[in-house]
Amino acid sequence: MAGPGSELPSGPVAPMLLSWLTGLGAGMVFLSFMQKLLYPYFWDDFWYLLKVVCCGLQMEMYRLKGELVTVLDKFLIHAKKQPQKPFIIYEGDVYTYQDVDRRSNSVAHVFLNHSTLKRGETVALLMGNEPDFIHVWFGLAKLGCVVAFLNSNIRGVSLLHCIRSCEPRALVVGADLLETIEEILPSLPEDTSIWAMKDSVPQGIISLKGKLSTAPDSQVSRSHHVTSNLKAPYLYIFTSGTTGLPKAAVICQLQAMKGSAGLWAFGCTSNDIIYITLPLYHSAGSLLGIGGCIELGATCVLKKKFSASQFWNDCKKYNVTVFQYIGELCRYLCKQPKLFFTFDLIKYDFQKDEPIRNEQGWCSHVKKGEPGLLISRVNAKNPFFGYAGNKKHTEKKMLCDVFKKGDVYFNTGDLMVQDQENFLYFWDRIGDTFRWKGENVATTEVADVIGMLDFIQEANVYGVAVPDYEGKTGMAAITLKPDKSLDLEKVYEQVVTFLPAYACPRFLRIQEKMETTGTFKLQKFQLVEEGFSPLKISDPLYFMDNLKKSYIPLTKEIYDQIILGEIKL
Numbered sequence: 001m002a003g004p005g006s007e008l009p010s011g012p013v014a015p016m017l018l019s020w021l022t023g024l025g026a027g028m029v030f031l032s033f034m035q036k037l038l039y040p041y042f043w044d045d046f047w048y049l050l051k052v053v054c055c056g057l058q059m060e061m062y063r064l065k066g067e068l069v070t071v072l073d074k075f076l077i078h079a080k081k082q083p084q085k086p087f088i089i090y091e092g093d094v095y096t097y098q099d100v101d102r103r104s105n106s107v108a109h110v111f112l113n114h115s116t117l118k119r120g121e122t123v124a125l126l127m128g129n130e131p132d133f134i135h136v137w138f139g140l141a142k143l144g145c146v147v148a149f150l151n152s153n154i155r156g157v158s159l160l161h162c163i164r165s166c167e168p169r170a171l172v173v174g175a176d177l178l179e180t181i182e183e184i185l186p187s188l189p190e191d192t193s194i195w196a197m198k199d200s201v202p203q204g205i206i207s208l209k210g211k212l213s214t215a216p217d218s219q220v221s222r223s224h225h226v227t228s229n230l231k232a233p234y235l236y237i238f239t240s241g242t243t244g245l246p247k248a249a250v251i252c253q254l255q256a257m258k259g260s261a262g263l264w265a266f267g268c269t270s271n272d273i274i275y276i277t278l279p280l281y282h283s284a285g286s287l288l289g290i291g292g293c294i295e296l297g298a299t300c301v302l303k304k305k306f307s308a309s310q311f312w313n314d315c316k317k318y319n320v321t322v323f324q325y326i327g328e329l330c331r332y333l334c335k336q337p338k339l340f341f342t343f344d345l346i347k348y349d350f351q352k353d354e355p356i357r358n359e360q361g362w363c364s365h366v367k368k369g370e371p372g373l374l375i376s377r378v379n380a381k382n383p384f385f386g387y388a389g390n391k392k393h394t395e396k397k398m399l400c401d402v403f404k405k406g407d408v409y410f411n412t413g414d415l416m417v418q419d420q421e422n423f424l425y426f427w428d429r430i431g432d433t434f435r436w437k438g439e440n441v442a443t444t445e446v447a448d449v450i451g452m453l454d455f456i457q458e459a460n461v462y463g464v465a466v467p468d469y470e471g472k473t474g475m476a477a478i479t480l481k482p483d484k485s486l487d488l489e490k491v492y493e494q495v496v497t498f499l500p501a502y503a504c505p506r507f508l509r510i511q512e513k514m515e516t517t518g519t520f521k522l523q524k525f526q527l528v529e530e531g532f533s534p535l536k537i538s539d540p541l542y543f544m545d546n547l548k549k550s551y552i553p554l555t556k557e558i559y560d561q562i563i564l565g566e567i568k569l
Contacts (some may be wrong), residue, residue, distance in 0.1 A: 107139025345372030434463025
């Protein structure tokens with residue numbers, strides 16, 4: 001018989017308890033159902049944000065302890081703890097953490113012993129995707145130098161502009177790009193020494209490869225690169241922006257650290273093997289890709305460039321677990337806190353090419369599903385470090401008095417769409433820029449190159465949409481000088497000589513006169529809307545033919561082949 005203290009609930013209490021438990025269970029099921037219905041990504045977002053908060057707390061702990069740990073410091077830690085672990089796999093060759101550490105030490109010793117480089121000075125790097133890009137980058141970082149990543153596709157006037165804008169004391173160039181530098185060698189600043197990763201070099205250029213063969217690989221004193229300020233410049237990464245020639249965006253140590261945490265925040269681990277095909281001169285390839293591998297202590301398979309035919313074979317051969325794909329938001333991860341990235345999408349006037357303001361002068365938000373200009377608040381917690389050189393470039397990226405008097409926002413230059421589930425999608429670029437093959441194309445730069453031809457009166461360059469292609473490809477509307485004839489072979493030779501492949505206009509449109517807007521700007525909106533269809537356009541149209549090395553008439557047959565994907569752009 002049960003004792004007095006062990007009696008079970010009886011009477012109305014038991015049914016009440018059962019009813020309460022049933023109600024609680026039903027409530028939890030209902031809440032779970034509503035969460036999945038209304039907030040299907042709640043737990044994914046929750047765990048992601050928890051990771052971001054932990055990352056922020058860890059960085060704050062470093063700061064409070066006076067231990068400012070940079071991306072380079074983390075690499076050196078891995079090189080000491082796991083020296084034999086593969087860091088880079090390139091064309092079948094394996095480079096361990098120790099290998100990269102020692103090779104970069106040699107680079108640092110070469111510049112210590114054979115140059116007058118000082119801490120804080122800038123060195124420009126023009127090199128494709130290869131292990132030596134990382135060796136030179138890390139070697140110079142070990143000396144406390146700021147490294148400027150140059151786009152390996154550009155040449156001529158654009159390349160010269162980039163070099164001059166970052167004011168480097170030295171320029172390091174890859175063996176396969178030496179010819180590109182030789183073209184502009186007489187115009188380079190006299191106080192900039194040129195180093196090439198090649199044994200045999202022309203007069204006036206120093207062989208870095210030759211000096212590396214005899215350089216020691218011992219550790220360089222940490223005093224050369226130890227930092228007391230995470231907001232100190234670390235890299236210059238060039239962006240075309242919304243107008244004109246490329247600009248050097250300042251990347252500080254803190255931004256590089258935030259970028260390197262991206263792969264970790266998305267669930268990657270040290271056991272992952274990460275496939276990187278993106279160019280290392282891009283923040284996505286260098287900061288998120290290489291920097292992300294360093295944060296994890298993982299291995300990366302580095303490719304010279306993306307190859308669809310080799311992709312699956314590589315994945316199988318190297319046991320690839322993560323593939324890094326360029327997303328239009330990647331560059332913002334390096335510029336914004338990963339802690340609750342704040343942004344706004346505001347209404348934009350496509351014809352006037354400016355944000356729409358109401359009668360009171362304020363901007364307004366777009367509705368979900370509508371394209372809007374992506375902007376981000378600039379304040380003490382979310383600073384914008386601007387561009388190197390001309391301050392006007394930095395000022396042009398700022399929008400003031402957006403929602404209230406005195407507020408300041410960073411203008412990304414990207415038009416985005418936010419869907420009903422709050423996912424963001426890239427829609428287009430604003431201003432005199434469009435995106436093609438993952439690159440920003442500055443229309444004014446292309447127009448200037450075409451305008452150098454003696455038979456061209458004026459060139460108006462813009463991007464047109466092509467079915468089944470991301471972004472827009474280039475098209476140039478052209479007027480001819482009086483009594484001059486069009487030389488299609490010369491136009492072809494001009495653009496392929498002075499422009500990177502992605503910036504060359506695929507289509508030409510010959511007009512009798514240029515249409516302008518009410519503010520006397522060249523009219524682009526209507527041209528973009530009309531596209532490149534010979535069925536809609538009465539003006540003569542031409543298509544870039546790389547086999548014939550000329551522009552050829554754009555016939556209906558060629559147009560149909562492009563639309564059907566039979567001719568690849």
